[in-house]
Amino acid sequence: MADSTxxxxxxxxxxxxxxxxxxxxxxxxQVADEADSSAMTIDIAxxxxxxxxxxxxxxxxxx
Amino acid sequence: xxxxxxxxxxRVRQGDIIRDVEYIEYAVEKSGQIExxxxxxxxxxxxxxxxxxxxxxxxxxxxxxxxxQDKWLLSILVAPLYNIEHVYAGEHLSELHMQMEPINRRRSxxxxxxxxxxxxxxxxxxxxxxxxxxxxxxxxxxxSVNVQYLKQLKKKNFVCSVGELFxxxxxxxxxxxxxxxGLPEPTP
Numbered sequence: 001m002a003d004s005t006x007x008x009x010x011x012x013x014x015x016x017x018x019x020x021x022x023x024x025x026x027x028x029x030q031v032a033d034e035a036d037s038s039a040m041t042i043d044i045a046x047x048x049x050x051x052x053x054x055x056x057x058x059x060x061x062x063x
Numbered sequence: 064x065x066x067x068x069x070x071x072x073x074r075v076r077q078g079d080i081i082r083d084v085e086y087i088e089y090a091v092e093k094s095g096q097i098e099x100x101x102x103x104x105x106x107x108x109x110x111x112x113x114x115x116x117x118x119x120x121x122x123x124x125x126x127x128x129x130x131x132q133d134k135w136l137l138s139i140l141v142a143p144l145y146n147i148e149h150v151y152a153g154e155h156l157s158e159l160h161m162q163m164e165p166i167n168r169r170r171s172x173x174x175x176x177x178x179x180x181x182x183x184x185x186x187x188x189x190x191x192x193x194x195x196x197x198x199x200x201x202x203x204x205x206x207s208v209n210v211q212y213l214k215q216l217k218k219k220n221f222v223c224s225v226g227e228l229f230x231x232x233x234x235x236x237x238x239x240x241x242x243x244x245g246l247p248e249p250t251p
Contacts, residue, residue: 050105051105051146051149051154051155051156051157051158052102052103052104052105052143052155052156052158052159053102053103053158053159054088054100054101054102054103054158054159055085055100055101055102055103056098056099056100056101057098057099057100057101058096058097058098058099059096059097060095060096060097061092061095061096061097
């Protein structure tokens with residue numbers, strides 16, 4: 001079984017909408033991906049905030 | 064109108080409102096692939112008792128380390144704050160593909176909600192200099208977050224802290240909600 005505490009690989013590309021992948025340096029991007037953009041269409045002036053959103057991160061466990 | 068404190072303190076306090084808090088739904092590892100799902104809540108309210116938070120901070124971060132870690136918390140209890148306009152429409156969790164029960168703002172259900180007569184919710188209005196629209200805390204959606212994560216996040220995502228008495232009122236209503244007893248329906 002792979003060591004789940006090991007670092008991420010950077011070569012995995014998620015297929016599902018809403019996934020966020022680790023970047024080339026193995027860091028998890030903090031900026032919302034394209035699936036989060038729908039939340040940004042809310043009228044901030046009217047609603048004051050966006051809604052709760054789900055983010056899925058996928059990666060490969062380093063062997 | 065809710066009384067709030069705008070001064071940020073380094074430790075997490077009961078009544079703090081913090082922006083963009085992540086809740087880890089799951090983290091699974093299978094065949095060398097790992098998948099982590101999290102929900103990002105735009106605003107959460109800190110429910111954990113302040114004396115527990117104060118002791119955790121004192122014994123974890125200060126020089127007053129002591130001989131044990133008896134006072135350290137494992138997590139901090141929070142509940143999401145939802146925009147009241149979204150709640151009326153039942154669409155506050157639409158990004159999670161969850162349809163909630165609409166609440167008619169102009170009739171009794173909306174009035175009960177704003178008067179804090181529904182045990183599940185706590186309605187809050189903020190001063191004009193606080194960038195939060197009228198919102199409700201949903202006690203049913205409470206969850207826990209890592210202590211160190213929340214302390215670190217508070218540095219840049221702190222919005223305000225609900226003042227004393229108001230936060231005690233919320234704690235009282237939350238504890239009452241958790242302690243409710245669901246009785247079985249009478250059989251015909």
